[in-house]
Amino acid sequence: MAKKQLGYVELEWTCPHCGYKNPGSVTVCNSCGAPQPENVQFEQPAQENLITDEQKLQQAKAGPDIHCPYCGTRNPAGSTVCSQCGGDLTDATARDSGKTVGAHRDQPAPEIPCPACGTMNPANAHRCAQCGSSLATPQAAPAPARVPQRKTPTWIFAVIGLVILACVAFAILSLRTEEVIGTVNALSWERTIGIEExxxxxxxxxxxxxxxxxxxxxxxxxxxxxxxxxxxxxxxxxxxxxxxxxxxxxxxxxxxxxxxxxxxxxxxxVDEWLQVDEVRANGSNPNPTWPQLQLSGGQREGKRDENYEIVFDTDGRSYTYSTSNEETFLQCDPGSEWILNVNTFNAVVSIEPSN
Ligand SMILES: [Zn+2]
Ligand SMILES: [Zn+2]
Ligand SMILES: [Zn+2]
Structure with a gap:
């Protein structure tokens, strides 16, 4: 994401000694004369006006101010000697910078009443135009809207756990097979060929x-x-x-x-080959054949499908085995004996000749 620069605005700071709100460019409180301590942050004024004054623009772009390591006085970036005590500023610490203070306040802010005389003053005024009192009121900064973190209810984890458990149990039961001897009792087959246009x-x-x-x-x-x-x-x-x-x-x-x-x-x-019809052949005998295919103009042969079912008789019950493997089907002579691998759900998983 590219950053677009719209300009500079003057911030303000609240004097911790007297509560007076000072313009950001001022380093010593306009009301009580105390210097701005390093840990007093800049805040947004009620209304932010983009600066056009060239000198203030230079100040704004100069980089973070530095605090004198001896007396704490705020000095402009690049100063070498403290304006207050004359101390060497080589080891001075720069103020924090780069923090977002809030959404740009470009709308006119409502006027504020003087706490002393009640006169309405512009939102950005620091002193009452009528009586000269400080207009700073301990304003609670609006708390940034916090997106409530959604907590996943624990029952969801419980449900997921149960589902996983059920899947694992199902897989284990499906995999566990038992061998049963069966005799081929009945055979059936079905073959289809798609017709495409x-x-x-x-x-x-x-x-x-x-x-x-x-x-x-x-x-x-x-x-x-x-x-x-x-x-x-x-x-x-x-x-x-x-x-x-x-x-x-x-x-x-x-x-x-x-x-x-x-x-x-x-x-x-675009023109694409699509299946528009299919021909089908089926029977209940050991000799599967493909259906007769008659194509009209613009048609072609599509997908071939084959499915075979073999019914085995065992002691007391019968099992049906489905396969698409022609070779297996052709080996299943009526009356021949096979070993069936049957899972817990009585499905025949695979078969093999018994001799
Ligand atoms: Zn002050
Ligand atoms: Zn100093
Ligand atoms: Zn007043």
Whole structure:
């Protein structure tokens, strides 16, 4: 995602000694004269106006301010000597920067009443225009909306566990077989051959993926992908602008943007071989044959299918074994003896000659 820079705004900080709200560029409280401590963060003013003043812009872009290691005074980035105590700033620590302070407040904020005299003042005013009192009110910062974490209820795990247990039990029971001797009692077979014809079939794909022999239908523009850089036939999509603390008393207003690249999504028609009919032969004898196939113009032979059923008699009951293997079927002479592998569900899993 590409970051789009919209400009800079001045932040503010609240004096921990007197509660006065100071403009971000001010390093010493306008009300009581105390310097801004390193751990007092910059906040968003009620309304953020993009800075046009060239000098303030330079200040905003200069990088995070640094705090004097001796007296704590906030000095502009790049200073070598503390403006307050004259100390060497080589080992000074830079203020935190890069933190998002909130969504950009570009809407006019409602006026605020003076706590002392009740006069309405602009939201960004720091002192009452009427009586000069501080307009700072201990405002509870709106807690960021937290997406409640969905907890998966425990009963879901219990159900999943039971299902897995059932599957394992089923697999074990299906695999466990017992050998039973059976005699071939009855045979039946069924064979089919599909008949196919070329028929128009509609598909859809991106325009450049449509096969050359297709008949193109209608196309419509759809988003094919997203990327950081503009491209022909792309639309820029941007998120809500937000303010990032620059550490200099100013914030940079940025927006995360990307480009949705549009392309033609088309329907097209191609001729494909489809099964339109089938012929079938069946019998209850040991001699399977394929059905007679008569193709008309434009038709071709399709898929062949064969299925055989052998009924075995054992002591007391009979088992039916199904297979598509012709060789096995042809070996099952009526009256011959076979070893049947029967699972717990009385299904014949496999057979083998008994001698
Ligand atoms: Zn103060
Ligand atoms: Zn100092
Ligand atoms: Zn007032």
């Amino acid at each position: 070329l028929r128009p079939v509609e598909h859809s794909a991106w325009y450049d993926d449509v096969p050359g022999n297709a008949i193109l239908g209608s196309c419509q523009e759809k988003v094919r992908g997203t990327q950081d850089n503009p491209a022909p036939n792309s639309v820029e999509v941007c998120g809500t602008p937000y303010t990032v603390d620059e550490g200099s008393g100013f914030g940079q207003v940025v927006q995360d943007c990307y480009y949705e690249v549009y392309d033609d999504w088309c329907s097209y028609t």
